Amino acid sequence: MISIGIDVGSVASKxxxxxxxxxxxxxxxxxxxxxxxxxxxxVKILMEKGKFTREEMSVIVGTGYGRVSLPFINxxxxxxxxxxxxxxxxxxGIRTVIDxxxxxxxxxxxxxxxxxxxxxxNDKCAAGTGRFLQVMANVLELDISELSTVAxxxxxxxxxxxxxxxxxxxxxxxxxxxxxKSQVSAGLLESVVNxxxxxxxxxxxxxxxxxxxxxxQSPYIxxxxxxxxxxxxxxxxxxxxxxxxxxxxxxWEQDR
Amino acid sequence: MRPTIxxxxxGLRGINSVKIKEASEAGKKVVGMYCVFSPQEIALAxxxxxxxxxxxxxxxxxxxxxxxxxxxxxxxxxxxxxAITDTCPYFYFSDVLLAETTCDGKKKMYELMxxxxxxxxxxxxxxxxxxxxxxxxxxxxxKFKSFLEEKFDVEITEEKLIDAIKLMNRERDVMKxxxxxxxxKPAPLTGMDMMMAQWLKGFNVDKEAGIQLIEELIKETEELxxxxxxxFTEETPRILLTGVPIGAGSEKxxxxxxxxxxxxxxxxxxxxxxxxxTMVDEAKNPIEALAEKYLSTPCSCMSNNNARLDLxxxxxxxxxxxxVVDLTWQACHTYNIESFTVRNFVKDELGLPFIQIETxxxxxxxxxxxxRIEAFLxxxxxxxxCCGGTC
Numbered sequence: 001m002i003s004i005g006i007d008v009g010s011v012a013s014k015x016x017x018x019x020x021x022x023x024x025x026x027x028x029x030x031x032x033x034x035x036x037x038x039x040x041x042x043v044k045i046l047m048e049k050g051k052f053t054r055e056e057m058s059v060i061v062g063t064g065y066g067r068v069s070l071p072f073i074n075x076x077x078x079x080x081x082x083x084x085x086x087x088x089x090x091x092x093g094i095r096t097v098i099d100x101x102x103x104x105x106x107x108x109x110x111x112x113x114x115x116x117x118x119x120x121x122n123d124k125c126a127a128g129t130g131r132f133l134q135v136m137a138n139v140l141e142l143d144i145s146e147l148s149t150v151a152x153x154x155x156x157x158x159x160x161x162x163x164x165x166x167x168x169x170x171x172x173x174x175x176x177x178x179x180x181k182s183q184v185s186a187g188l189l190e191s192v193v194n195x196x197x198x199x200x201x202x203x204x205x206x207x208x209x210x211x212x213x214x215x216x217q218s219p220y221i222x223x224x225x226x227x228x229x230x231x232x233x234x235x236x237x238x239x240x241x242x243x244x245x246x247x248x249x250x251x252w253e254q255d256r
Numbered sequence: 257m258r259p260t261i262x263x264x265x266x267g268l269r270g271i272n273s274v275k276i277k278e279a280s281e282a283g284k285k286v287v288g289m290y291c292v293f294s295p296q297e298i299a300l301a302x303x304x305x306x307x308x309x310x311x312x313x314x315x316x317x318x319x320x321x322x323x324x325x326x327x328x329x330x331x332x333x334x335x336x337x338x339a340i341t342d343t344c345p346y347f348y349f350s351d352v353l354l355a356e357t358t359c360d361g362k363k364k365m366y367e368l369m370x371x372x373x374x375x376x377x378x379x380x381x382x383x384x385x386x387x388x389x390x391x392x393x394x395x396x397x398x399k400f401k402s403f404l405e406e407k408f409d410v411e412i413t414e415e416k417l418i419d420a421i422k423l424m425n426r427e428r429d430v431m432k433x434x435x436x437x438x439x440x441k442p443a444p445l446t447g448m449d450m451m452m453a454q455w456l457k458g459f460n461v462d463k464e465a466g467i468q469l470i471e472e473l474i475k476e477t478e479e480l481x482x483x484x485x486x487x488f489t490e491e492t493p494r495i496l497l498t499g500v501p502i503g504a505g506s507e508k509x510x511x512x513x514x515x516x517x518x519x520x521x522x523x524x525x526x527x528x529x530x531x532x533x534t535m536v537d538e539a540k541n542p543i544e545a546l547a548e549k550y551l552s553t554p555c556s557c558m559s560n561n562n563a564r565l566d567l568x569x570x571x572x573x574x575x576x577x578x579x580v581v582d583l584t585w586q587a588c589h590t591y592n593i594e595s596f597t598v599r600n601f602v603k604d605e606l607g608l609p610f611i612q613i614e615t616x617x618x619x620x621x622x623x624x625x626x627x628r629i630e631a632f633l634x635x636x637x638x639x640x641x642c643c644g645g646t647c
Contacts (some may be wrong), residue, residue: 077633078627
């Protein structure tokens, strides 16, 4: 018996297969224009990688913004509950989850059983999310992952605009004034950290803190946020799968 | 099952806009009002019609923003927009307007609106918890009475006031009994239907007919309850909705809660239960009794507003609620700031899940709000699960 979790995000879709004891397959694909197609592709790849048949799949749980467009799923669960579950599975000592994805950022508080006790999400705006960094990376003609390597601490120039559109013009002006790519990159990453910090401050942080989602892949952001919060931040290389893992676990438990 | 009378209740919207025209043309005076602080009784005692004016729709907001700042509460912008575009029939047929100095946004907007039609503004005290406030509010009642007497060339006698108080108490009583039906588990009426019935009463030109219709609705709902026909199950999460007022056009969040599988059993807001809780004391001097009743309204424009917390506590227990949703309009400073106090009270004192939703009348954030509400209901369901939340 296999439980599948599919997390369709605005940029990337993540899928995992869980057999009751461990994650036997995982995959990430770009969501592209069709969340449905991305979901179907994931199921196919998971079957190949995990070497199981369609009949062995007992349940599929969908999460993420695209969950509503997956016709083949058995349950829909919001990404809040799934991220809570995924983080608890990763480390049961986690009480705060910070997740920054392509178009939203969220802070989730968990109890000792991994149940969500409170959460907060960004408002209807891309400020402080992966999309913000993506747009800015394009202006700098860099890949989004390069922002962290190019950025140099202590040399950042301040980016004042929170709005993605205004920040883009601000970056262009800064470059025109002679600011370097490393200064601008550092400024951009810091602006994301500041925005995240203000969201977290509304909720309060309890140890341990887990940082997941695509933006958590930036070591620069992780370090800066950790210092700003004055707390150690737990991170996993599989953090992007956190929501999908939670979905698969919820499916497994509901199906039992 | 939905009571069939609900269709008649919804039909009031069309009927009342015709009735207000007929009444006005027949020489009846109309007093347009905006708020639950407005003493309708005084208007009724002047033999006038007291109606609530439109302010719950997105449509006129763009026009309103030509005069008002964009960063203002949608209720204020919508009310003003309806007035300047002349698209609210009740505004059109109003001979005079009554307003109160509730929040800053409203009172400054009323300065502009007062240029369109004759308007009387009652100076509402900022606190309900001292004697001076009550004394000054009593004087405001008398001033409003004199204003109408002069405008309409009538005499508002004590007898007429007492009759109006009795009529309004009967309306409150029937609306309160309707609301209390939802204390039953599962609730017999959806929050959407309850909101509609409560909101539409404000437009009733014929109060007696309105009371009669709600009596019929109660009767039919009770019959459905006896038959065991409910729109929800025992397991449906029961939600108390508090915060800003809502009506047709601004019911977005209420609708999303029920579409996501919740049952809004209490509308604590001023378009729902808030104004029904206290009756006007029929044994007292009418002006004093009116002043006491209206001043006791637990609105966020009052400082302090601990009475709201008491009301939330009482209703949460009576209606056996599983969670509290606090709705705030963008730029509504009083409700927005008070939400912090309400959050702490609900979580710590009542031990219930709480979420604040801050939004406006537009549909631009429906997707995000949906996720928040669904996740909120999931936290309630995990708690209520048979396994005690281990799954």
